[in-house]
Amino acid sequence: MHFHHCRIAPGDTLAAVQHGSILTETRQPCGLGGSTGCRSGVGLIGSLAQGTYVASPADNDLGVMAGIDLPGFWETLKLRWWVIPAVIGVAVAFLWAQESDLRSEPGSYIVSQTYEARDSTAVLASVGIDPVSVRAFPDANNQLLVLQSAEVRAEIAAELGRDVTVSVTRSRPSFTLIDTLESDGQSSFVFQSAGVPTYTFSCNEPTKASCVTAIDAYVAKAAELRREALTAGLEDLQAVLTEVQRSAPSESVATQIAAIDVLMSRLDAPLRQISAYEEAIGATIASVRRPTYTFGVTAGLLISLLILLQLTHSDSRVRSMRQLVRLVGAAHVIGHIAPTSHTVRDRRAAVSLHRASAPLTSPQLRFLALRDVPSDTAALQRVAALAAIPATFSSPFAELSVAQLTHASTNELDVIVVQRNRDLRKDVVEVVAALANSGRSVAGVLLVD
Numbered sequence: 088m089h090f091h092h093c094r095i096a097p098g099d100t101l102a103a104v105q106h107g108s109i110l111t112e113t114r115q116p117c118g119l120g121g122s123t124g125c126r127s128g129v130g131l132i133g134s135l136a137q138g139t140y141v142a143s144p145a146d147n148d149l150g151v152m153a154g155i156d157l158p159g160f161w162e163t164l165k166l167r168w169w170v171i172p173a174v175i176g177v178a179v180a181f182l183w184a185q186e187s188d189l190r191s192e193p194g195s196y197i198v199s200q201t202y203e204a205r206d207s208t209a210v211l212a213s214v215g216i217d218p219v220s221v222r223a224f225p226d227a228n229n230q231l232l233v234l235q236s237a238e239v240r241a242e243i244a245a246e247l248g249r250d251v252t253v254s255v256t257r258s259r260p261s262f263t264l265i266d267t268l269e270s271d272g273q274s275s276f277v278f279q280s281a282g283v284p285t286y287t288f289s290c291n292e293p294t295k296a297s298c299v300t301a302i303d304a305y306v307a308k309a310a311e312l313r314r315e316a317l318t319a320g321l322e323d324l325q326a327v328l329t330e331v332q333r334s335a336p337s338e339s340v341a342t343q344i345a346a347i348d349v350l351m352s353r354l355d356a357p358l359r360q361i362s363a364y365e366e367a368i369g370a371t372i373a374s375v376r377r378p379t380y381t382f383g384v385t386a387g388l389l390i391s392l393l394i395l396l397q398l399t400h401s402d403s404r405v406r407s408m409r410q411l412v413r414l415v416g417a418a419h420v421i422g423h424i425a426p427t428s429h430t431v432r433d434r435r436a437a438v439s440l441h442r443a444s445a446p447l448t449s450p451q452l453r454f455l456a457l458r459d460v461p462s463d464t465a466a467l468q469r470v471a472a473l474a475a476i477p478a479t480f481s482s483p484f485a486e487l488s489v490a491q492l493t494h495a496s497t498n499e500l501d502v503i504v505v506q507r508n509r510d511l512r513k514d515v516v517e518v519v520a521a522l523a524n525s526g527r528s529v530a531g532v533l534l535v536d
Contacts, residue, residue: 160399162406162407164395174390175391176387178384178386181383182383183383195293196298196365197298199365200362200364202286204284204358208350214342214346220324221317222320223317223319240252251300252291254289254290255286259284288302306358313356314356321354328343328347404509404512405510405511405534408534414515415516415532420531420534422435424469424533425536433469433470438474439531443528444500444530449498451478452479453500455483455503457484457518458483458514459483460483461506499528502533503518503532504533505535
């Protein structure tokens with residue numbers, strides 16, 4: 088295996104690869120500080136034939152985090168670009184959830200229901216009793232006061248198991264002025280009630296069901312109070328008519344007393360719902376301020392960049408020339424070529440191949456891939472043509488037998504082909520270490536896109 092040798096003065100830096108591992112001894116680099124004797128003129132040289140090579144301290148550092156590897160980072164970014172929007176989305180969603188508390192229900196509900204009260208005394212007009220003569224006790228206004236008293240509220244709270252505030256309002260009755268003609272030919276005016284008063288029950292609670300249940304309880308209590316008040320009024324009127332009938336019996340009065348008895352036996356004061364209204368107070372999800380979104384995007388971007396840097400550091404594949412140099416040392420890297428021609432880079436690789444083949448008679452290159460043969464070998468053929476050295480393409484290292492790998496040759500020079508973004512770093516180290524013990528001449532490592 089052919090390499091140029093450098094005479095290392097005491098204090099030089101040595102790095103040895105033995106069985107795939109790096110052994111480092113800190114000394115003064117060759118060619119620095121007045122040291123002489125480097126026959127090749129290159130400070131980074133070594134012998135793979137003995138499983139060792141000379142490298143600078145920077146090459147010994149296999150970690151990418153010693154400095155930002157921009158080409159490697161760029162390749163990682165192209166492959167894993169989705170990390171950035173994903174992390175930003177998670178960061179914004181987390182801050183949004185924290186600020187809004189993910190409220191699925193509004194802060195509170197306003198429920199309002201309107202009921203009409205049936206006038207049960209209106210039928211007494213058919214027997215000559217003016218419904219106005221039936222005076223409910225307590226009257227309608229005082230019934231509202233009783234309905235909203237502390238006693239009734241405590242009674243309903245005990246029934247429901249919780250205290251719910253319900254406000255009750257009653258519409259004012261309207262009257263119509265009616266012009267009537269009396270029997271003596273004179274006109275008279277009568278105020279007649281127009282329409283029936285309505286009751287409105289309103290409630291504001293965190294849950295709509297609590298309001299609906301409480302309003303139903305208050306409606307039932309209001310109907311009970313009206314029935315008791317009308318019963319008291321009818322009993323008073325019946326008592327008066329009974330005394331009048333005892334003093335001056337009259338068929339019409341007897342009819343009226345009988346009508347009151349019938350009405351009291353079937354007396355009912357139901358409230359019928361005529362309208363309902365409800366309103367949610369507060370948005371379902373609280374609004375989030377714009378600075379929160381800005382902070383979320385910024386934090387997500389920074390975190391995603393850190394993740395990409397970590398992925399670049401922990402990535403197992405060869406992504407850039409810099410990573411390859413750190414793996415095998417600059418002295419053993421022939422160059423970097425791409426499918427498209429690049430006059431400078433191609434000639435650098437050709438010069439390295441020509442120099443490595445100089446000690447051989449009628450040299451011939453053997454391009455040796457790691458696991459898979461490159462699908463396009465045009466770039467390799469182009470570099471071999473520039474170096475004016477005939478080339479052959481071998482099966483991948485992983486498929487060759489030990490005999491093929493160690494076959495002695497005086498004019499064949501192995502070139503390790505590493506495919507960027509495909510080959511693993513550990514495979515590169517293993518192949519370099521294996522060929523160092525093969526007894527064959529190795530030109531170095533060539534990175535191919």
